[in-house]
Amino acid sequence: MIAALKNKETYQEYVRSLKFALYCTTHPLDGFWDLTHERRGTYAAANTILFLTLLIRVLKLRYTSFIFLTVYWEGINIFLYIASVAFPLAMFVVGNWGLTTLFDGKGRLGQVYMASCYALTPYPLVQFPLMIFSNFVTVDEAEFYMVISALSLLWAALLMIAAMGQIHEFGAGKNMLFMVASLFAMMVILFILLLFFGMIAQGVAYFISLAKEIMFRL
Amino acid sequence: MKKMIKSIGALALGAAVFATSSLSVMAAERSYTYNYDYWGDVQDSPDAYSVTNVYTASSFGLDVNFKNPQGLFAKDNMLYICDTGNNRIVQLERTGTEAFTVARIFDSIKGDTDVTALASPTDIAISEEGDIFISDNGNARIVKVDSDLNYLMQFDLPVDSNVSADSVFQPSKIVVDTAGRVYCIATSINQGLCKYEADGTFSGFVGATPVTFDFVDYVWKKLATQEQRQRMASFVPTAYDNIYMDHEGFIYACAGGQEEDDLDSGAADAIRKLNLMGNDILVENGEYPVYGDLYWGEGGGYEGPSYFTDVTVFENDIYVCLDKNRGRLFGYDDQGKTVFCFGGNGNMDGYFRQPAAIEHMGHDLFVLDSLDCSVTLFTPTEFGELVYSAIEEFDEGNYVVSGESWQKVMELDGNYDLAYIGIGRSLLRQKKFEEAMDYFELKYDADNYSKAYKQYRKEWVEDHIVVLVIVILAIFLIPMGIGKIRRVKYEIDTADIFENRMTGRPL
Incomplete structure (x- = not known):
């Protein structure tokens, strides 16, 4: 693993896979098919895109x-703020994989993660220049910002749909169905997590009160 | 497992720290005067007004104490108190900052009318000519008398299809405009203000509050039978509580007792500024609507939104609303931004038990408390005067002086948003755009910031036009030039004449 870092080809592969994200944004069907089937994408690039997305989301707070x-x-908690993107993404990846794997989805968990990250590309790509641009406009020209900002999110959403379809080798109808189903899966995961943590908290509270009671009696 | 226990311990510790810290925050004393900042957070503020004196009947040398006084009216240096419970009106002359002498006490009028004794007068208004209008509630009339109290005419129940002819006219609050027209609020008439012409004829209702209802109620009503419908509460406009005519002839009307949801959604207004057509022209450019306190949670035994029971308007267009619910005064500027909030319920000076009416004389404020039977005189502090002078100087076009005043305000209160925006606006007028932008940005004033930035950007472009053109040209020309050179070079390299015909390689 570490030996590979000394290898120049490792970096070339990394840069090539990162550049491939740009190809995916403009050729989603072709791009996302090749991503896994032709092994054009790498986890390193996917992680980079996710990191950039989170970074720019945080930077936007200060520099927009x-x-x-x-x-x-x-009222800002930086970790919660990052989690507000990372956590739903994680839930989507797990929920989508958990569901599609039962219904002939060809994508593996890692591939779903990789494709999801690649689909986020428009966000850093558009939002970063937009963040700088925002400092040069007045309220009269605010519409430009709003529209472009909304388009970047829409673009990412469309890429996400396209990516899932190609990864799992689904048709359009089945793909849309499973995108919606994934949202429900996310809700189920959230519900179970809340239940789980609620129970744990109650259980802990019980033992704490027990300990307090004993200490009080001693 | 150990790690988990540790983190749980940390959580518990954190919760304990949080609990105690929130307790200490609760215990913190708030200042008497406060303000809402951009975020709606309460910011302590230096006092804009201080209590100069609290007057009761005995402090004016009256034998009979006030009883449920309802109305207050100030004109020039005369202050009129409608001592409703004692059926009399007390006219006071202000002879010094806090010195008053009783000019006249009257409980009846003279002249050609059947009923001369006043019965529960609730309000008084005085026209330009000096004629006195009294809302003679108990006698079901508004009576107009001259300055010597000789009867001139009276205004009775409106003759209108919406008003039952056998109902009792109960005028509560009145104002008179420069043409002698009378506007009145009458109990149980909710079509708006009753407007009378100068000759005494009723000429219609103006400025009815829009009827608010929520959609669910509407659907239910559509589905209900006739009998059920009659038992439901009908959608009626909220009646006004009080009116005030400002120096320009606009009527400020306050309608307290609005539903929380309606205030929240903007469906209802606590304060309306009515023009001649009866349309609401109140400017609300503030971050929050003009409805007093932003937080309506229960505290100190009071809950719900502020209940504006009276309003008064200064010559500089700042208006002060009186909240009956929490006994507070809210000052707003002509843009609807909060200038100050102060007061409270209680027995100390500067606190109220049941505030009923507010009036002003110059920059001084009078608040009538109908339960405490007292009049509180507030005079502006140094801070208050600075704010007023800054606003007034700006309106007169003395932008530099205004800016200096705001600077002093800011030194007294660094949490005062209006000061920053005021300095910014002053700088903007002085064409110091870049500095103005800094001040606007500090207090998130996007509109003014944009105004300043637009000018700044224009200036910058004009100053750097040569550089800009060169850069733009360079962006286009350099790649084009490089392409051209490459093409020429390629043609030279591949040209036949330079090639060695024998080997096919360049020489």
């Missing part, structure tokens, strides 16, 4: 013009 984004800094 206050015309578009006013931040109540007292």
Whole structure:
């Protein structure tokens, strides 16, 4: 593993797979098919894109013009803020994989993760220049920002749908069905997690009160 | 497992710290005057007003104490108190900052009318000519008398198809405009303000509050039978609580007792500024609507939104609303931004038991408490005067002076949003765009920021036009040039004449 880091080809492969993300954004069906079937994508590139997405989402807080984004800094928890993207993404990946694997989905968990990250590409690609651009506009020109910003999210969403279809080798109808089903799967996961943590908290509270009671009596 | 226990322990510790810290926050004393910042957070503020004196009947040298006084009216240096419970009106002359002498006490009028004794007068208004209009509630009339209390005319129950002819006219609050027209709020009439012409004829209702209802109620009503429908509460406009005519002739009307949901959704207004057509022209450019306190949770035995029971308007267009619910005064500027909030319920000076009416004289404020039977005189502090002078100087076009005043305000209160925006606006007028932008950005004033930035950007482009053109040209020309050179080079390299005919390689 470490030996591979000394190899120049490792880096060439990494850069090539990262560049392939750009190809995916403009040729989603072809791109996402090749991503796994032709092994054009790498986990390193996927991680990079996810990292960039999270990084730019955080940077936006500080560097977007206050015309578009006013931040109540007292209310910001950076970890929660990052988790607000990373956690739903993780739930989607697990939920989607868990569901599609039962219904002839060809994608493996890792591949679903990789494709999902690749589908996020438009976000850093558009939002970063947009963040800089936001500092050069007035409220009259705010519409440009709003529209482009919305388009980048729409673009990412469409890529996500296309990616899942290609990874699992689903047709359009079945793909859409499973995208919606994935959302329900996410909700089920969330529900079970809440239940689980609620139970744990209650259980812990019981033992804490027990310990308090004993200490009180001693 | 050990790690898990550790993290749980940390969580418990965190919860304990959180619990105690929130307790200490609860215990913190808030200042008497406060303000809402951009985020709606309560910011302590220096006092804008301080209590100069609290007057009761005995402090004016009256034998009979006030009883449920309802109305207050100020004109020039005269203050009129409608002592409703004692059926009399007390006219006071202000002879010094806090010195008052009783000019006149009257409980009846003179002249050609059947009923001369006043019965429960609730309000009084005085026209430009000096004629006195009294809302003589107990006698079901508004009576107009001259300055010597000689009867001139009276205004009776509106003659209108919406008003039952055998109902009792109960005028509560009145205002008179420069043309002698009378606008009145009458109990049980909710079509708006009753408007009378100068000759006494009723000429219609103006400024009815829009009827608000929620969709679910509407659907139920559509489905209900006739009998059920009659038993349901009908959708009626909220009646006004009080009116005030400002120096420009606009009527400020307050309708307290609005539903929380309606205030939240903007369906209902606590304060309306009515023009001659009866349309609401109140400017609400603030971050939050003009409805007093932003937080309506239960505290100190009071809950629900602020209940505006009266309003008064200064010559600088700042208006002060009186909240009956929590006994507070809310000042708003002409843009609907909060200038100050202060007061409370209680027995101390500067606190109220049941505030009923508010009036102003210059920058001084009078608040009438109908339960405490007292009048509280507030005078502006240094801070308050600075705010007023900054606003007034700006309106007069003295932008530099205004900016200096705001600067002093900011030194007294660094959490005062209006000061930053005021300095910014002053700088904007002085064409110091870049500095103005800094101030607007600090307080998130996007509109003013954009105004300043637009000018700044224009100036910058004009100053750097040569550089900009060169850069843009360079962006286009350099790649084109490189392409051209490459093409020429390629043609030279591949040209036949330079090739060795024998080997096919370049020389």
